[in-house]
Amino acid sequence: MTKYILRRILYLFLTLFIIASITFFLMKLLPGTPFTNQNRLSPEQLKIVKAQYGLDQPVFIQYIRYIGGLFQGNLGTSFQFNNEPVTQLIGQRLAPSMQIGAQAMIVGTIFGILLGAIAAIRKNTWVDTLATFISILGLSIPSFVLAVLLQFYLAFKWHIYPVALWDNFQSSVLPTLALAALPLGNVARFMRTEMVDVMSSDYIELAKSKGNSNWQVVTKHALRNSLIPVVTIIGPMAVSVMTGSMVVENIFSIPGIGEQFVKSITTNDYPTIMGLTIFYSFLLILVILIVDILYGLIDPRIRLGNGGKE
Amino acid sequence: MAEDRNPIVQVKHLKQYFNIGKANEVKAVDDVSFNIYEGETFGLVGESGSGKSTTGRSIIRLYKPTSGQILFRGEDISKLKNRSPKMKKFRSEMQMIFQDPYASLNPRMKVKDIIAEGLDIHGLAKNDDERTQRVEELLDMVHLNPEHMTRYPYEFSGGQRQRIGIARALAVDPQFIIADEPISALDVSIQAQVVNLLQDIQRDRGLTYMFIAHDLSMVKYISDRIAVMYAGKIVELADADEIYNNPLHPYTQSLLSAIPVPDPEIEKTRERIDFDHSRHFNDQQRFQEVQPGHFLYCDDQTAAKFK
Amino acid sequence: MERILDVKNLHVDFKTYNGTVHAIRGVDFHLNDGETLAIVGESGSGKSVTVRSVLRLLAKNASISQGEVLYHGEDLLKKSEKEMDNLRGNKISMIFQDPMTSLDPTMTIGKQVAEPLLIHNKVSKADALKRAEEVLRLVGIPNPKARMKDYPHQFSGGQRQRIVIAIAIVDYPEILIADEPTTALDVTVQAQIIDLLRELQQKIGTSIIFITHDLGVVAGIADRVAVMYAGKFVEYGSVDEVFYDPQHPYTWGLLDSMPTLNTSEQDRLNSIPGTPPNLLNPPTGDAFAPRNAYALQIDTEQQPPFFKVTKTHYAATWLLHPDAPKVTPPVSIQQRFKKYQAWLEGDVK
Amino acid sequence: MEQVPKIPKEKFKLLNKQDNEASESLGTPSLTYLQDVRRRLFSNKVATACLIILGLIVLISIFAPAVAPHNPNAQKVEYSNLPPKLGNLNIPGFNGMQDMGGKEVDAYKQVGAPKGTYYILGTDYLGRDLLSRIIYGTRLSLIVAVLATLVDLLIGIPYGIVSGWKGGRVDTFLQRIVEIVSSIPNLIVVILMMIILKPGLTSIIIAIALTGWVTMARLIRAQTFQLKEQEYVLAARTLGESSTKIASKHLIPNLSSTIIIQTMFTIPNAIFFEAFLSFIGIGIPAPNASLGTLLSDGQKAFRFLPYQMWAPAIILSLIMIATNLLGDGLRDAFDPQSSD
Amino acid sequence: GSAVEKDSKDTLSISSSDVIATMDSSLNTDVIGGQNLTNTMEGLYRFNGKKLVPGVATKVVEPTNNGKTYTFPLRHSKWSNGKPVTAHDFVYAWRRTVDPATASQYAYIFEGIKNAADISAGKKSPKTLGVKALDDYTLQVTLDQPIPYFTKLMANSTFMPIYKPSVDKAGKQYGLHSKGMIFNGPFKLINWNVSDNSWTEVKNNKYWNAKKVKLHKVEYYVSKDPNTGLNLYDSNRVNRLEKISGDTARQVANYNTFSKDKQAATFYIETNQKKYAFFRNKKIRQAISYSIDRDQLNKNILGNTGGFTASIVPSGIAENPTTGKDFSDEPAIKSVAKYSSYNPKLATKLWKEGIKETGQKDLSFNLVGDDTDTAKKQNEYIQGQMEKYLPGLKLTLNNVPFKSRLNKAETGDFDMIVTAWNADYPDPYTFLQILTTGNAQNDGKWSNKEYDDYVKKSATTDANDKQARWNDLVQATKILTEEQGAIPLYQSYQANLTRKNVKNYLVTPNGAYNLVTVFKK
């Protein structure tokens, strides 16, 4: 197990390294330099800033430096905010993103599981139809549209939640909801399929024949077994939440990394784009790793020692 | 006894390992040697996971043997390259019938195309008419209505499907057929149909069979000689009657004692013999002929006793 | 002997795309206290549906259209779902065919075995686990105390089937329904399981309904045998009667198609030709008629009633009608008759 | 137990064995697998409805030039931001009235549009007909979807089959690549691509091509692993069939349900993707419309001109819901076990 | 809980259009940074509305030595930590800005101050800069040559003092975090890190003019989404919504709290005359200009935030030294206004003639522009107009982020480009100089000798003669407009919504607002 985790962590760094390299060279492909209004700088000034950013070195050296810095947790400095280390930038904006991200994941997962389970238990009834419809709706409305609607009705019209901005828990409710719709839909649909499968399995029959009531069968056996595969979609879910947060943070004016990412794009802030790319990838790989480990812990059938693969 | 017969398949020290070098290495077949003679039915029995299917699949080269030799009509086929002409020829000479009547036919292909696949590959039909005609003949041979050749497999019952599988194997005119548990998935009432068919075909065409099965009474019935497999090794090999009347290996004895017999009287009085792996296996043992035509996996001391 | 279970005129239908499948078309049987009743028949004949109807564990698209299932005189079909829950796993329990998939993969086997106790009896968890351990020992799981904490995948097929049996008997049920409990197992393991069931029956005195399509297994375990074909019973009687004095051509076919160790290669096997009827539109007459070498004109028109052979032996074939012609059964069956005759005479002596 | 009934004696005659020998007839009606799938699909009302809706949308997109009432890019700035108006029918929301500083005014009259001028879904900020733009936008979004599907089919399937069929070291290597590609949130790959290439359809396609096939490849690989152990594949091998033939004759047909179902997920994903890119400003460039650009423009004007968001949002959601439900329906239809 | 906050009299909440990029006055380049520096720092002067009033300097001084020396007497004011603000703080700040190691983009604005250009070029030490602390409270600046607009420059944030110990402590990160920053302006920025989406400024009691400051707290919130901003304003979460984008501006124009402020900025199109002889043809440039209906653009796209301008010099930045007439109202300029107006027929005609004259075959060009919402719409509109009236023209839009646009402009990677120029100081010169031959900001490389001469003359021979200088600039503008060397689109306006109870919120000529005088009722 430890060996397996260590190997996975090694892979994690390998993957990150590859991602970092690809990103680095992609960014180098971009024309021009990061300095706005170069024309306004004297050649001497330019020389000095370039040296500051290490851009006077050959690309290969820059690459070595960048990768070297990476290992020390240094992602370079932002072009948009002169001299601000990207790591610091990410650090300052991490908390809100993590909070709404986590909330959205939790809400999405819990309600998705409930919705999916109910649909599966009441398979082919109107309850199922309704639940399916809700989950598909969740999948079908772009988060930015949902965000706008939530803001307009729940906040602006009915004053239930703050319109935007980031100050207390209240203000995280709407962004969370807007973000949770997609994972909720996904989890619910996945859960339903799994649960329908599980409900028709032999061990559920056996559980029924032991005298478990329908409710007991569901809570003691079906739910747990259907949940295990649901764990596998946490990774993709994390991605959808990450990307969704880019727009949702923008709309609700939340100072998160998603909003920063979009801004970095519109300001050509390459170091920040690179940094965030690597950071997002890191998060994702980490989530996948944790999910895999969890999966092994939750599901007794999976022996991580055997490679942990299908 | 063996001299006057012609071996069609000779298996020499065949080893088939999986996941070599990994923690989950499996020695599915572990140093197995035997001959199959022309025209006979060679039965292979043993518990689940003992390596019967693997042996069969290695012989027909679905796997590349880890080591050892497989001679087919005297020619070593264990090292044939996949796309070589020799391999292609070999592919028409040896065929296989599979266990699962549901999984062994491609659900998306019509019966006609399933049966004709071999014809197409080996160019055995010159044109479409000949192809159709051949398929009709084959269907007739397995007692299926040739009109049904445009149907899809799922429209047939298990027994019928198994016969389609037989027709497919027969299409390329093989001399040797490996039947891997061809009847274990079938209903009792239908098993006999298939077994009878296999025997009729063997008689008509002078085929040689390797018949893998669980069901010992059926194996006894169909086979001339029987090999008993246990944990990747053949532990005993002899004529069918000999095996049943004079089992020498404790595992064979245990196996025989467990066969249920549809006769309440026998059942009520039978004694089961338990088999203990660790007690009966050790390093000194090897596969040797202890009586004429009767081979046993044992140490030399034991062998001497029987000789 | 007391009848603890009495099934009367059971009809079960399934609604499907193609129409209604009449899976069970009037089944009557009973189970005596302490006996083992074996139900044999080929795949799809309705064995599982019959016994599942007893526990009311049928698929959602099933409906029991007619009949009664009397357990100690009470009709189980009229009970509420809650009352049924109280019976399941307690008074009547069930063993399923596939040991590989019958156990919850995410629960330790100790908990799974103890579960019926916790559901039905007001016992503490510790007591239940203790009892589970005893039962696991009883069914022959070595070192049960330690292994209780293991998960199903850590056991072999035979062991898993033993665990499934342990679950079924942990609450000393009156009736144990075993639906092909050994089909997926090796012969040697199968033999062990059958021995185990026999042994258990003696120890806890439960009545067993044993389903199989393997006549050899039936011969080893059953007191009485019922033969099923296309949703109906065609013959039933004591194990000796059915094996040595079979009356129904289908039973003949079954017995005749199995080679015994004495059948030589020269004897051609006898097979039952054709395929079972489609239960979407069951035939009006005897469902077996199209495959029956001894079919009579009447078979195509009218379903045969049960004819009494002895007090305990009945068969549903027109051949037993006084007006029916005498037929010569297959050789192997004749041998069985002879054996029975000899045996009866010996018995009389 | 039962009384032996009275039956005429002549009925008890043995039937001629010849008459009786069961001919090997097939009980089931002759339906090919696909016919069966079709039957199952069409008996699912929801899926059928979705199929029809999608069919209509696709048809309208294909024949956009004939169907669209206006040139989608023709500006008529005088008529900008007109609310929907459906002829002279006075349907609320479709009567050309607009809330202006608390008063309902006839926006058409206000801009001095002659009688008979009407835009069913209103106009946008440049006075372009929204309906026409939505029709063309849908068309563009569907093109993205179709191209994404092609990528799935042309990269994902071969990749998955090779990986699954070859197994061993080849598989390990190919899977490592998949692992890396899927460890980068795909949207980020796309964004990176869009920054480097210039925004546009080609870039979106290249971006999708780089990442979109991964799920398909994974599924196909897993399925191929199972299929290659299927006895009919083994049978083909014992007959000497070549790998490519096995792939085309045995694997792909049996992968078809997976392929179709996965495609049903690729399509909405691609459409969503494009919408998202447009929202963060790196989607299809002006003046061309896609559902994404329309939505993102509409979203910004939502406070005052809600119809500009509602119309594309409803169409997008409709496509999403329909493909999702159709996907469900197809999954059930392709699964012979789901016969209830 | 209710999302509607109660409104406090002491606190002003403002929705800002973007975050603060830096609070380092040496490095700041944008309006947001400028606004917040104006809020928190005090330079020599400060604009109060249009009027220049003394800040740390005790009075607005006149130059001596032929306009080459300025001597500023300073008041005894304090930094927010109680330390005195001295002339040395100015000297330090200015030297720091021109020091090439600081890499300030505004170093060039110091050119004209003695040695400034040489220092930026790395040829001289920053110590040689022509700025001196005669004593703690007297600052003297020496120029190489008179700078006519020098006094106005002194209100720019670039010329504010910096508290040296803060820089010493924070190093490169000075201006990125409020922690450790010391202020001498009306407010103090607290708990702020760069890139924060909201920030708070509290009243600075140490500010020399603190008793005039009514507000106790100013809160800024960035909301990029137009709906969000408006929803915040409408639910009174913010008291003021700034920089409303075109589309929304158009919709909220009927709010009675709507206002718009003229900005010292113009948008214009440059054509790449280096790449295409085609664009060196005057008729072609005029045709382009004639093809665009700026009225419609303003009304429908910009929501009335783009006012007419005849030339690239916007209105409201300078007045005739004798008549007091606005620069844009000079008759000479009005006379060429027609060249910057809509005339589709003429456009088509000139276009065809131009094509004939130049023999241009390929009429596919790209139009580079910004990728903000309004810019995109505006470019789309321009594309539509030009394609409509200029036969054969095929325009591809290339909307890119601001920095990319600058980059493309600098490297000449465009065919046509929509450029905006924001005055560095309120004087026509800031606009006119960029179109002179060889100027780095002259992206299209338009060149006209006569024009160059007028512009040059205004800064040299006529530098000290206000009227002569004025006439030079007017003449230059006339030439530029007639030639359409740059094709003016509009002067931009900033649209805002301000609650009725917020008073005295006045724009200054450099685009910032002076919060000293703002109060709430």
Ligand SMILES: Nc1ncnc2c1ncn2[C@@H]1O[C@H](COP(=O)(O)OP(=O)(O)OP(=O)(O)O)[C@@H](O)[C@H]1O
């Ligand atoms: N491709 C493979 N990779 C790894 N292990 C394998 C593979 N094929 C077979 N094995 C293992 O080899 C052993 C022998 O398997 P094989 O299928 O030959 O047994 P068998 O005697 O045919 O059993 P059964 O009666 O269940 O068909 C088993 O332990 C099996 O798990």
Ligand SMILES: Nc1ncnc2c1ncn2[C@@H]1O[C@H](COP(=O)(O)OP(=O)(O)OP(=O)(O)O)[C@@H](O)[C@H]1O
């Ligand atoms: N849920 C269902 N829907 C439709 N038909 C069903 C369903 N369950 C069972 N049947 C039908 O009922 C008949 C009897 O099935 P049953 O499972 O009882 O057979 P069995 O005798 O137990 O066979 P096996 O030996 O294969 O287990 C079959 O024809 C089957 O197709």
Ligand SMILES: [Mg+2]
């Ligand atoms: Mg096998």
Ligand SMILES: [Mg+2]
């Ligand atoms: Mg069954």
